Amino acid sequence: xxxxxxxxxxMMFYGLLSAQFAGIQRGQQADPLPEGYKPSSTNLxxxxxxxxxxxxxxxxxxxxxPTAQNVQIDIAGKKYDMTKDENxxxxxxxxxxxxxxxxxxxxxxxxxxxxxxxxxYFGSNWWSSGVExxxxxxxxxxxxxxxxxxxxxxxxxxxxxxxxxxxxxxVYVPAExxxxxxxxxxxxxxxxxxxxxxTGWPNQGHTANIMDGLINEGKAVPMIVVMESGDIQxxxxxxxxxxxxxxxxxxxxxxxxxxxxxxxxxxxxxxxMAGLSRGGAQTTGTVFPNMDKFAWLGTFSGFFVRGDDGVVxxxxxxxxxxxxxxxxxxLMFISTGTEERNPKEQVQALKDHGIKNIVFYESQGTxxxxxxxxxxxxxxxxxxxx
Amino acid sequence: xxxxxxxxxxMMFYGLLSAQFAGIQRGQQADPLPEGYKPSSTNLxxxxxxxxxxxxxxxxxxxxxPTAQNVQIDIAGKKYDMTKDENxxxxxxxxxxxxxxxxxxxxxxxxxxxxxxxxxYFGSNWWSSGVExxxxxxxxxxxxxxxxxxxxxxxxxxxxxxxxxxxxxxVYVPAExxxxxxxxxxxxxxxxxxxxxxTGWPNQGHTANIMDGLINEGKAVPMIVVMESGDIQxxxxxxxxxxxxxxxxxxxxxxxxxxxxxxxxxxxxxxxMAGLSRGGAQTTGTVFPNMDKFAWLGTFSGFFVRGDDGVVxxxxxxxxxxxxxxxxxxLMFISTGTEERNPKEQVQALKDHGIKNIVFYESQGTxxxxxxxxxxxxxxxxxxxx
Numbered sequence: 001x002x003x004x005x006x007x008x009x010x011m012m013f014y015g016l017l018s019a020q021f022a023g024i025q026r027g028q029q030a031d032p033l034p035e036g037y038k039p040s041s042t043n044l045x046x047x048x049x050x051x052x053x054x055x056x057x058x059x060x061x062x063x064x065x066p067t068a069q070n071v072q073i074d075i076a077g078k079k080y081d082m083t084k085d086e087n088x089x090x091x092x093x094x095x096x097x098x099x100x101x102x103x104x105x106x107x108x109x110x111x112x113x114x115x116x117x118x119x120x121y122f123g124s125n126w127w128s129s130g131v132e133x134x135x136x137x138x139x140x141x142x143x144x145x146x147x148x149x150x151x152x153x154x155x156x157x158x159x160x161x162x163x164x165x166x167x168x169x170x171v172y173v174p175a176e177x178x179x180x181x182x183x184x185x186x187x188x189x190x191x192x193x194x195x196x197x198x199t200g201w202p203n204q205g206h207t208a209n210i211m212d213g214l215i216n217e218g219k220a221v222p223m224i225v226v227m228e229s230g231d232i233q234x235x236x237x238x239x240x241x242x243x244x245x246x247x248x249x250x251x252x253x254x255x256x257x258x259x260x261x262x263x264x265x266x267x268x269x270x271x272x273m274a275g276l277s278r279g280g281a282q283t284t285g286t287v288f289p290n291m292d293k294f295a296w297l298g299t300f301s302g303f304f305v306r307g308d309d310g311v312v313x314x315x316x317x318x319x320x321x322x323x324x325x326x327x328x329x330x331l332m333f334i335s336t337g338t339e340e341r342n343p344k345e346q347v348q349a350l351k352d353h354g355i356k357n358i359v360f361y362e363s364q365g366t367x368x369x370x371x372x373x374x375x376x377x378x379x380x381x382x383x384x385x386x
Numbered sequence: 387x388x389x390x391x392x393x394x395x396x397m398m399f400y401g402l403l404s405a406q407f408a409g410i411q412r413g414q415q416a417d418p419l420p421e422g423y424k425p426s427s428t429n430l431x432x433x434x435x436x437x438x439x440x441x442x443x444x445x446x447x448x449x450x451x452p453t454a455q456n457v458q459i460d461i462a463g464k465k466y467d468m469t470k471d472e473n474x475x476x477x478x479x480x481x482x483x484x485x486x487x488x489x490x491x492x493x494x495x496x497x498x499x500x501x502x503x504x505x506x507y508f509g510s511n512w513w514s515s516g517v518e519x520x521x522x523x524x525x526x527x528x529x530x531x532x533x534x535x536x537x538x539x540x541x542x543x544x545x546x547x548x549x550x551x552x553x554x555x556x557v558y559v560p561a562e563x564x565x566x567x568x569x570x571x572x573x574x575x576x577x578x579x580x581x582x583x584x585t586g587w588p589n590q591g592h593t594a595n596i597m598d599g600l601i602n603e604g605k606a607v608p609m610i611v612v613m614e615s616g617d618i619q620x621x622x623x624x625x626x627x628x629x630x631x632x633x634x635x636x637x638x639x640x641x642x643x644x645x646x647x648x649x650x651x652x653x654x655x656x657x658x659m660a661g662l663s664r665g666g667a668q669t670t671g672t673v674f675p676n677m678d679k680f681a682w683l684g685t686f687s688g689f690f691v692r693g694d695d696g697v698v699x700x701x702x703x704x705x706x707x708x709x710x711x712x713x714x715x716x717l718m719f720i721s722t723g724t725e726e727r728n729p730k731e732q733v734q735a736l737k738d739h740g741i742k743n744i745v746f747y748e749s750q751g752t753x754x755x756x757x758x759x760x761x762x763x764x765x766x767x768x769x770x771x772x
Contacts, residue, residue: 156538236427241431
């Protein structure tokens with residue numbers, strides 16, 4: 001305790017500890033949570049709230065904002081007014097939420113900001129708060145399992161000639177990668193959705209936990225998973241996004257870099273691409289014109305058919321000759337949540353047209369959200385490279 | 387463009403695009419910046435502000451908050467009132483800032499929150515905004531250099547028996563690590579400061595860029611750098627921090643995990659520890675009682691001498707026999723910024739007492755901040771393991 005006091009004295013002396021930055025402090029006892037509530041797994045390690053009622057799936061939020069006139073929580077398209085207590089702490093409890101991960105915002109006098117209580121999740125082009133309604137025991141596949149070997153997420157930059165800038169990627173390598181210095185691995189390129197970035201799959205998606213589990217159980221073959229950003233920044237001095245196709249970056253810069261940097265199998269039978277939402281559209285937009293480079297693809301809530309000619313004629317006619325398609329593509333995996341727009345009619349039309357290498361998966365009870373995509377990865381990964 | 391419109395339509399259909407989350411949108415032209423200003427390198431890729439005047443070192447901030455009554459910027463201990471324009475955009479320009487990285491907050495009607503325009507930096511126990519005043523050309527050592535080989539930051543979890551929880555670490559491995567599957571490497575354990583976490587050194591510190599440069603120039607030997615969290619969460623259901631000594635975790639759980647997982651040299655001559663601020667105190671607290679495990683240490687703005695007996699008698703008497711100390715410790719590196727509390731008198735006292743293996747470094751013009759610590763790493767790393 002003496003040590004703790006000393007450390008605080010030192011920190012205050014150095015001006016690091018300023019009142020408006022301070023939440024709960026080290027050593028301060030947190031208030032007990034109401035019956036049935038647990039801190040969200042997304043919380044910062046000193047934060048009790050948001051707290052999730054694991055039975056009713058209601059979420060209780062608290063925001064420390066003594067000087068604000070009006071504070072609200074904005075989650076799942078609904079705003080909840082909060083009530084202030086005598087200490088300036090605002091509280092509200094939401095309706096029951098769907099299981100899975102949800103972004104949310106705090107509105108301070110109408111201004112949407114991040115809740116200081118949670119970890120930061122990149123979505124809708126900013127670092128946002130998130131809350132997790134656990135799936136229950138069946139959600140163990142995306143949680144850390146201390147009893148199995150663990151792969152690694154590697155953070156690195158590569159230079160893109162197409163983009164003219166360094167680009168950041170996260171790369172999952174399986175647990176056995178280090179122990180087999182002469183073994184080469186297949187590669188899945190895994191893309192996030194609109195407004196997200198290359199941290200989406202590692203953080204919101206729990207890619208490492210899902211892949212560790214599938215590989216440990218022998219369901220998926222050991223593979224490398226590359227998580228890139230699907231946005232293009234064209235000029236660091238005038239921040240703006242290009243509408244150029246990201247496929248050029250993936251094909252010309254990213255794939256050669258990965259094949260140079262990691263022990264990969266470099267033929268098309270050992271390369272897959274999958275993406276969620278906009279990343280699904282980027283996947284079809286990248287794989288179909290480059291079927292000499294990919295043999296597997298997945299679109300998670302991202303099979304967007306354009307035009308009025310029907311799905312068989314869409315995507316520049318790639319489906320027109322079903323036999324030719326099946327010869328090139330070993331698997332086209334299409335998934336959706338049951339609570340969002342459902343492409344099952346298009347999938348049926350493709351099957352009726354004669355395409356065989358197609359798997360359709362519906363995530364029960366989920367919408368356009370991360371639980372749909374975690375489940376999709378869990379279904380997709382075991383079906384490729386074998 | 388057609389494609390872009392389609393994607394937006396799809397996203398709005400899916401309810402992802404909600405007005406209060408939206409900043410500058412894809413394809414929207416950003417306003418030109420005032421003469422002499424550039425976006426901070428810490429900005430999100432669509433954000434023009436905060437913008438830094440690279441000559442005067444003033445920072446211009448803009449905050450989109452039409453419904454707020456009062457908006458301020460809080461940086462370097464000073465609050466700046468902002469002025470609202472007809473579109474609800476608030477603006478202010480700060481005094482000239484010291485070069486380097488600075489945390490800051492936006493106050494919305496007095497409530498401190500993160501600026502949505504910047505990347506998220508973990509400090510003072512929350513995800514905070516940051517701005518970077520570039521050092522100029524002499525700061526190239528911490529920026530990405532596309533012309534040299536790059537190491538990797540690996541993100542992984544290990545199980546801590548002491549803590550009873552999985553703990554997250556970031557581990558830098560040098561560029562050549564993969565190409566030498568039989569080579570073993572020395573390890574530096576590198577600790578962050580109070581209120582920060584294991585992302586501090588990779589993000590604010592630019593560890594990978596600094597190490598890549600030093601190793602490429604032959605100044606530092608290729609080494610592994612382990613970045614752990616110096617905080618202990620004791621119970622995931624009642625979020626609180628323990629005041630237990632983190633040294634037990636480092637010595638009993640972390641070091642064995644690293645030596646098992648990476649190709650390390652495991653003798654004391656090949657193990658160093660360094661830390662900034664509180665991490666400096668954790669370094670002396672870990673290394674001095676465990677000199678059978680470490681031969682090198684560094685404290686960056688973190689050489690805290692307790693008690694009134696003077697430095698020679700501090701730290702449980704480790705310095706009392708200077709010859710014995712020098713036989714165990716190959717280097718004790720102590721650094722500080724010239725604009726913060728300076729331990730030069732203690733350093734001189736230790737030298738006068740007869741301790742030889744000590745190096746003192748002062749970062750010119752910097753205070754208790756990340757530029758002091760980046761420079762300290764640049765000075766420390768070349769001096770160890772040889």
